[in-house]
Amino acid sequence: MSYTIALNFEDGVTRFIGCKEGETVLDAAYRQKVNLPMDCSDGVCGTCKGLCEKGEFDLGDEYLDDALSDEEAADGLVLTCQMVPSSDCVIQVPVASALCKTAVGKVEGTVAMVEPLSEDSIELAIDLDEGAELAFLPGQYIHIDVPGTGEHRSYSFSSRPGDSRATFLIRNVPDGLMSGYLTDRCQPGERLSLTGPMGSFYLREITRPVLMLAGGTGLAPFLSMLEHLSRKREEGQGCEQPIHLIYGVNKDDHLVKTDVLDAFQEQLPSFSYTTVVADEASEHPRKGYVTHHMDAEVLHDGDVDVYLCGPPPMVDAVLKHFDTQGIAPQSFHYEKFTPNQASEEAA
The missing domain is CATH 3.10.20.30 (Beta-grasp domain)
Known part of the structure; x- marks a missing residue:
């Protein structure tokens, strides 16, 4: 063994x-x-x-x-x-x-799919080479080389560990290096190099309620975590602790993968989620930011593990909200990302 x-x-x-x-x-x-x-x-x-x-x-x-x-x-x-x-x-x-004296792992793969999900996000799927070993913890990220540039960009997995196809949610940044490649030049069958995994933002053992806070394409690592939990349930290791996700975006059409989240609600009885739209002109039932919709029942009087992934302003706003409200979760793990650099993490 x-x-x-x-x-x-x-x-x-x-x-x-x-x-x-x-x-x-x-x-x-x-x-x-x-x-x-x-x-x-x-x-x-x-x-x-x-x-x-x-x-x-x-x-x-x-x-x-x-x-x-x-x-x-x-x-x-x-x-x-x-x-x-x-x-x-x-x-x-x-x-x-x-x-x-240990090196970061490197694997190769073939582009299987590039799909615009909204004006704000792109889904990239890469079929890893047969025999390639790409173990990672749900929530971690990897560097993906941008062909022809000598540079890379960092993205969290949205797929679960162990899958032969790795998927990512990528923010569509105007004039962005990776965004430009994916929207203008990338075709299925092209080869990509990946280096990693990396990061201290990953799902720990669940021993108490969990609150997940996602902003935009910061949804990606939570999809990986939920995929992992779904597989564990299939293996008879279901999680009984309540898990709630609050998913915030700027505009209505920036909400993506809600069908997948709906499926997770069916597969994981302890999982629930809500969505929030910042645009004041939206007709969405919950407007504003994630900090406006963290009700007492999802905070469990502080007996909760909080995971937060989103752009820096969102992360900073949540940190400030917790501080001003005197909220002290049992554990707090966060990752903030910017379009042109690797993520910044704390645990």
Whole structure:
């Protein structure tokens, strides 16, 4: 038996490794040429300390308290030289990936579809090459090279991990580098290179109610998360905690993928969503911004995990709203994006 271990480095790079039954994470990493920090490998120095965010494991009792205290272990900190997984795990590694001599993954694929969804958004689908390995955590993003430019743009997956077809929602930016390529030149069958995955914005283990806040094409990572949850339910691992999405856009015709969201409501009994349109001339029943529609029932008196993805003004507005209203969620993960640069994240 083998378990999949996601190693999330502090520079945003994620590397997936396989860990054999009975094998420590440190040994598995070295076997796959990922040099995690270590000095002693005996549970004495604490150099290999990281944070396990998800998964089951055994640390044994062979390490010293000076290397890992009981309080640290209770908070999820681990020593990778002692950690023996008994399930898939996600581990935060507090160093840059370059220091561990691990490279960002790169895969190739073929454009399967380019479809305008509205004046504001484009859907891109890429069929990955057979045998290409592109593991990622639901919510993460990847760099896509723009052919003929020597540059890339960063986009969150809207597809679920493990699919052979990767999909993305891309904002249609006037005179944008990727937008121009997709609208003017891109044709099905063209080849694209992808580098990643990256990012600390991803779905954690759900242990309490979840509130998702999406702005425009910031809907993409939530589609990936919901795809993941739908598959888990099919496998008999359904989530009973309430999950609510508030999806805000500027204009009525910027609302996309609502049919998919409707399908998720059928597939996931605990999931619900509402839409909000900022345009004052709209006849939409809910006008304004997402901050105007965060009712008490979706905040659960702060006993909620909040995920937020959208353009910087929206992210800043939500942060200010939480501060002025004295709202302190149990956990708050956000990602803000701009058209011409990689995302900015916090967790």
